[in-house]
Amino acid sequence: MARMKFYCDAERCIECNGCVTACKNENEVPWGVNRRRVVTIKDGERGERSLSVACMHCSDAPCAAVCPVDCFYTTKEGVVLHDKDICIGCGYCFYACPFGAPQFPEDGAFASRGKMDKCTFCAGGPEETGSADEFRKYGRNRLAEGKLPLCAEMCATKALLAGDANVIADIYRQRVVNRAASSLAHGVELQRQKFRATPERERTRTRGSEG
Amino acid sequence: MTVTEFVDGPLWYFALAVFFLGIAWRLVVILANGWRGDLSRPRRSGLTGSVRALFSRFAPAPGIGRRIGLHLTGGYLFHLGLFALLLFAAPHVAFYAERLSLPAWQPMPHWAFVLVSELAFIGLMLLWLNRVLNPVTRLISSTGDHLSSILTFLVMLSGCLALEQAHEPLRVLHFFLVEVLMIYFPFSSLMHAFTFVLSREALGYRYGRRGVPV
């Protein structure tokens, strides 16, 4: 059985938010909830990178460890899913998750968060596969239809990859090798220019001028 | 028939019937008892007295307000909170529209719902504690009175536990307790919701006629 994984290639992601939109549309996610988000570091500075994150379907999932009602389960494909009929919307999974994946329909007063919602790797939920209930609560079950998550399928630059961990790892390894080769071809100097960290002095200066 | 279906269906209609017929029957019996005429020469208008008594009794008699402060606060918090919840909590409004075919009106916002529940709760607990801890009220409380307190408390507690509105069994439990309360209502001291008017009228009429200030 394949173990499903996401991978986002920071060298390719162009922060177009196509994955965010694709997910929202495909799964008809509740208002105010985004199962996936693109985070940009050093926006507008040298060394800017973007990454698309959602649930990473951890092998040893922290969310499942802290859930007071134990409503998570891992499918044969390694996808971490949860049961909304059992979830009490306490928010503990959001505190424990490394990637801030769990989302709540409302974050209003009186801890009235509503049921937790998160990326399902387009694998639906515990309801009957393909049923209307499954779609309403968890979104599309594309995996059951033999398709991969739409966010990755839609990614224009193929920065976001989803699928069997081994295949993904191979693709990424290939990319790294190619990149290393190209940087060798252009000489070490180029790598220095491109990747050198912003000098400490300059960094403090830019931060100071911002404030 | 599942428990849910029973509570939502037959038991609900039964409770509704007992509630309304029972109240009507109780009131009719009380009124049919008749009014023993007052033969004395009227000093003032009995009618004015009865209208005044209906409202003046909402405030404590002069001088005892401080002594019964807790009782008074609890009473007002609980009753006002209860009416606000009954009439303006969003799930209740939706229920009236759906099950009683009433036109839906504007419910109160969630934060107000929560705030009012808190106030009603603290009021009910104060009332109940006063009933059992105050030697006087404990002495004059019957089993029925305690049952009324406990049932009301359970109804409110189950309602607040069902607040997430996500788990059917909690709603059914709340609804079931409401039905029990409705069936119990006409035969208990909870009838004071209606009879307080009658007793104040009668007293006010008498006092008014005799010139006693009310």
Added chain:
Amino acid sequence: MRHWWVWVWLCLGATLFPPVHAAGPSTDKVLNPGAELWNEVRGRQAAPATTQVQGRDSQVLVNEWGEHFRDYRRQRFVRYSGYLLAGVVSLLLLYHLLHGGLEVTESGRKVLRFELTERIVHWLLAGVFLLLTVTGVVLAFGRFVVLPWSGPEVFAVIASASKEGHNLFGPLFIVALLWFFVLFVGRNLPRLVDIYWLIRAGGMLGGGHPAAGFFNGGEKIWFWILTIGGLAVSTSGVVLDFPALVEGRNPLVLALVVHGIAAVVLIAASFGHMYLGTLGVKGSLEGMKSGLVDEAWAHAHHVLWYEELNRKAQAESSAREQGQ
């Protein structure tokens, strides 16, 4: 080792004049771009991260506290609070079996110990506390204690009810706690006799009852545990109830940790209080129910208060005689 002072000076010199290369990072070193990026992702460099998606902490890529929270909850909180609660219960049980409850032969004469309002507020606080304890314990330990018995569907109902009940009763606890504090703080200020009382462990070491005022040292300690612990659960509880008060998720995690620890301490202490109030010291419960305690009870357990009562009664009666 004759020249030990050379070493001392060398060490001092090294701290005062550190080697030049440690003065600052050299700027023309090529950093590993992978490591660089990873540091940014972990948020270690405080570089500003941005995102189009609005939400709590949505700009944070990796939540550094997540693992600590998990570790705290699964490895520490649940385990150690389980030990504490079980330990307190077995200690009380052991004490009761070996020592038994205290009892005094009644005199039949009653004195007033608690006013009506005091009793009402005590039971209001106690009732809300019990509801919060039951619902809170379900949230914290239910997964390990209840869930295996009830199955997930039933437990989900219990847990949802507990969460809603807990959220709703929390603010009531704050009201009751403040009210209780105002009524009782005057009688709970520490006094010298309390220290003697505590040194002799309230007479548990033998040698008869040490003297105590209206409240003894142990009761005063419980009062202050309740006040301080109550403030801790209240403030953290308000944060958990109204997440909009804080930003990000770390304050919420902190609140949950404080809340859990303070709550468990309160619950453990309340076990002791409940034992002493019922089985441990017979006649105490009556005082909180009817407000009246037996004179013999008052003399045995709170002799200073009892003497004060007598003095007052005497002063009153002599005043009355003089007035006649």
